[in-house]
Amino acid sequence: MSELDFTHRFVPSTQGPTQRVLLLLHGTGGNEDDLIPLGRNLDPNAALLGPRGKILENGMPRFFRRLAEGVFDEEDVIRRAHQLADFVGEAARFYNFDPKRLIAVGYSNGANIAAAILLLRPEVLSFAILLRAMVPLVPKPLPDLTDARILISSGEYDPIVAAENVQQLARMLEKTGANVTLHTEPAGHALTRGDISVAKDWLENLDSSE
Ligand code: MLT
Numbered sequence: 368m369s370e371l372d373f374t375h376r377f378v379p380s381t382q383g384p385t386q387r388v389l390l391l392l393h394g395t396g397g398n399e400d401d402l403i404p405l406g407r408n409l410d411p412n413a414a415l416l417g418p419r420g421k422i423l424e425n426g427m428p429r430f431f432r433r434l435a436e437g438v439f440d441e442e443d444v445i446r447r448a449h450q451l452a453d454f455v456g457e458a459a460r461f462y463n464f465d466p467k468r469l470i471a472v473g474y475s476n477g478a479n480i481a482a483a484i485l486l487l488r489p490e491v492l493s494f495a496i497l498l499r500a501m502v503p504l505v506p507k508p509l510p511d512l513t514d515a516r517i518l519i520s521s522g523e524y525d526p527i528v529a530a531e532n533v534q535q536l537a538r539m540l541e542k543t544g545a546n547v548t549l550h551t552e553p554a555g556h557a558l559t560r561g562d563i564s565v566a567k568d569w570l571e572n573l574d575s576s577e
Contacts, residue, residue: 373418380414391417392477396427430480448483452491470494479503512543518569522554
């Protein structure tokens with residue numbers, strides 16, 4: 368079955384198909400349009416791909432099921448991560464972009480599915496900005512993410528994501544060999560200007576090493 372049936376929004380780069388593509392993954396209750404302004408702010412030249420999570424929790428779109436806040440349905444995390452990874456591959460062919468130029472930008476539930484794709488489908492994703500992420504699952508064995516570069520931006524006073532959980536995520540990703548930057552913002556679960564500025568700096572550094 369074609370996975371391009373994810374409801375999504377694609378904004379091509381005005382600079383041609385060689386530009387990077389930001390995969391914008393919304394939080395619970397968001398949609399494909401939510402992070403378009405953030406993506407544009409982070410990189411004015413990038414193509415933008417925003418899928419909408421297929422799960423509905425009380426009418427709110429999400430990327431995978433949860434049993435309670437912070438308690439995930441692991442089987443569903445695995446299934447949905449593969450579905451979304453397949454969609455990304457098909458979108459690359461359909462919209463003619465280079466999948467190697469993909470950078471995930473995920474917020475909250477979107478950051479968690481991005482982390483799950485890194486862990487389960489490392490061939491699909493090597494770069495990710497994870498905003499207010501937590502551990503989505505612990506795969507055994509861990510994948511080899513030696514070529515991956517990941518920014519995690521957490522909120523010091525986040526009532527949803529415990530500090531130990533973010534640290535566990537960062538440690539697990541480091542164990543895979545990934546280059547992980549963990550930033551802690553003096554904030555709660557909502558994003559701040561500080562998150563955006565850290566993400567921009569991280570993208571600039573990525574540019575200089577490309
Ligand atoms: C999740 O369910 O992925 C996290 O608890 C974050 C959220 O969406 O509230």
